[in-house]
Amino acid sequence: MSDFDAVVIGAGNAGLTAATTLQRAGLRTLLVERHTIPGGCATSFRRGRYEFEVALHQLSGVGSEGQEFSLRNLYEKLGVIDRLDFVEEHDLYRAVVPGEYDVTLPADWAAAVDVLSDAFPGNRDRVERFFQLVKDTTIWQMAAMRGMPVEQIDPNYFRQGLRPLSEVLDDHFDDPRIKAVLATYWTYAGQPPSRLAFQDLALMLFAYFEFKPWHIKGGSQAMSSAFLDSFLAAGGEVRFNTAVEAILAERGRTVGVRLDDGQEISARDVVSNASLPVTYAMLGDAVPTAVRDDLASRRVGVSGFVLHMGLDATPAELGFTTSTTFVNADLDDDRLFASWHTLEPARGICVSSYDVVPIGFAPLDATHVSLMTLQYADAWDKVSPGDYARTKFAYAETLLDLVEVITPGIRDAIEEVDVATPMTMSRYLGHPGGAIYGYDQDRTENWIFRNSERESHVPGLHLAGSWAGMGGFQTSLESGHRVARRLLRHKAA
Numbered sequence: 001m002s003d004f005d006a007v008v009i010g011a012g013n014a015g016l017t018a019a020t021t022l023q024r025a026g027l028r029t030l031l032v033e034r035h036t037i038p039g040g041c042a043t044s045f046r047r048g049r050y051e052f053e054v055a056l057h058q059l060s061g062v063g064s065e066g067q068e069f070s071l072r073n074l075y076e077k078l079g080v081i082d083r084l085d086f087v088e089e090h091d092l093y094r095a096v097v098p099g100e101y102d103v104t105l106p107a108d109w110a111a112a113v114d115v116l117s118d119a120f121p122g123n124r125d126r127v128e129r130f131f132q133l134v135k136d137t138t139i140w141q142m143a144a145m146r147g148m149p150v151e152q153i154d155p156n157y158f159r160q161g162l163r164p165l166s167e168v169l170d171d172h173f174d175d176p177r178i179k180a181v182l183a184t185y186w187t188y189a190g191q192p193p194s195r196l197a198f199q200d201l202a203l204m205l206f207a208y209f210e211f212k213p214w215h216i217k218g219g220s221q222a223m224s225s226a227f228l229d230s231f232l233a234a235g236g237e238v239r240f241n242t243a244v245e246a247i248l249a250e251r252g253r254t255v256g257v258r259l260d261d262g263q264e265i266s267a268r269d270v271v272s273n274a275s276l277p278v279t280y281a282m283l284g285d286a287v288p289t290a291v292r293d294d295l296a297s298r299r300v301g302v303s304g305f306v307l308h309m310g311l312d313a314t315p316a317e318l319g320f321t322t323s324t325t326f327v328n329a330d331l332d333d334d335r336l337f338a339s340w341h342t343l344e345p346a347r348g349i350c351v352s353s354y355d356v357v358p359i360g361f362a363p364l365d366a367t368h369v370s371l372m373t374l375q376y377a378d379a380w381d382k383v384s385p386g387d388y389a390r391t392k393f394a395y396a397e398t399l400l401d402l403v404e405v406i407t408p409g410i411r412d413a414i415e416e417v418d419v420a421t422p423m424t425m426s427r428y429l430g431h432p433g434g435a436i437y438g439y440d441q442d443r444t445e446n447w448i449f450r451n452s453e454r455e456s457h458v459p460g461l462h463l464a465g466s467w468a469g470m471g472g473f474q475t476s477l478e479s480g481h482r483v484a485r486r487l488l489r490h491k492a493a
Contacts, residue, residue, distance in 0.1 A: 004029060006270070007256065011038035018273065021484035024231075025488050029236050031238040033239070044219045044220065049310070050415075051362075060214075061211045078230055087216065088214055089215065094324070095325075095326050109209055119181075123178055133160065137199050141161060160199075162443055165183060165196045166179075168198040184326050190301055194333070247272075252459065254267075276452060276463065300433040300439060304420070305375045306372045308417065310362065311367050313366065320369075325353070327402050341379055343383075349371050376422065378433075465479055
């Protein structure tokens with residue numbers, strides 16, 4: 001057996017930050033990845049003269065130099081800040097429902113109040129009160145997550161935080177249109193306002209308003225490669241095209257891993273960036289009963305359907321004025337959510353135009369655009385292999401029908417195209433159901449009730465990433481770093 005201090009399973013966002021943190025702290029760390037490159041969701045691929053970003057729509061939390069609690073601080077600690085070139089977006093998003101509204105929300109609290117007041121007259125005071133509640137809820141939630149005693153936390157946080165987002169919006173507004181605009185980011189959590197905890201939407205709004213939305217030149221793959229370079233420069237070892245077949249345990253504690261070629265690697269600590277079902281399956285009979293009971297009570301979350309396009313036209317020629325646009329068929333979020341279990345025409349899409357402020361993925365006379373809608377894997381379970389290609393391209397046409405609302409004639413500019421379904425996500429990520437946020441991010445999955453990241457129930461096994469907490473890029477990057485730091489503290493104790 002070959003000895004390492006730690007083995008990290010999976011070179012996704014959390015795996016990369018965990019491995020880099022451990023290695024730079026002096027632990028001899030092995031990073032194991034079944035693909036040929038690092039990144040997981042944080043990657044890209046080429047089609048013709050275009051590079052297609054796989055998953056990053058907007059990176060939250062980067063912040064400006066010197067801003068506390070920002071991802072920029074994490075990048076500095078892990079030695080990648082000078083390897084990355086960030087591109088700031090000045091709008092959160094453009095939100096469109098045909099015949100109802102077309103509003104572009106700037107990434108600034110005061111400017112957003114002005115825009116919403118102009119679009120929906122008579123709501124200025126209401127928006128200001130709502131934004132203040134967003135700020136207060138987030139600040140107290142962060143204090144609670146960092147261990148502040150309950151008696152020191154504002155009681156209003158406990159009254160409001162876990163309420164459904166829809167109820168809090170109803171408290172503040174009468175016009176369903178302004179409620180829909182303010183709730184637009186709910187798809188980033190995969191749960192409609194009727195099911196999403198208010199504090200989760202508040203945290204997202206706060207992160208994007210305070211720290212701004214960003215992209216990275218070279219896309220998310222540039223970030224993944226930067227972390228890998230820092231890890232290797234610190235003396236880390238990585239094995240690509242290699243899968244972990246089993247997590248080895250003796251007397252209830254991890255002792256290493258067995259690779260798919262049969263080699264056994266000893267390590268006192270194992271950090272898994274794989275999904276929880278896959279991670280515990282690697283443990284076999286060593287899985288505690290409490291873990292089995294917990295997993296049985298959880299619901300695998302939503303996946304996604306993505307249409308990547310290389311367009312032979314500039315963003316201006318296509319009418320794109322902001323990098324991120326949400327287009328919904330109507331104001332019925334619950335109906336949109338229900339449609340994710342079906343193959344009925346797409347009712348809501350997130351449109352990412354990566355060249356409004358270019359990240360280097362398209363020629364100067366062209367643009368790279370992705371259209372995404374969320375979808376559960378069960379929508380595809382009954383599609384036969386023979387019908388798969390026809391079905392996915394027919395469904396992609398329904399996304400194009402929606403985007404034509406804001407960019408008439410976009411079909412005429414298509415030069416390159418690629419389509420990913422929940423089946424694609426499942427095959428590439430190795431996640432049950434192709435889930436992109438882990439488990440369903442409803443209120444039962446809130447960190448207050450479940451914290452898989454803090455407790456795996458198996459000494460020496462550490463869980464990091466979206467399946468152990470909240471989904472998304474920022475939270476996954478922070479998760480890997482946080483788990484590694486906790487591991488280091490325990491070793492030092």
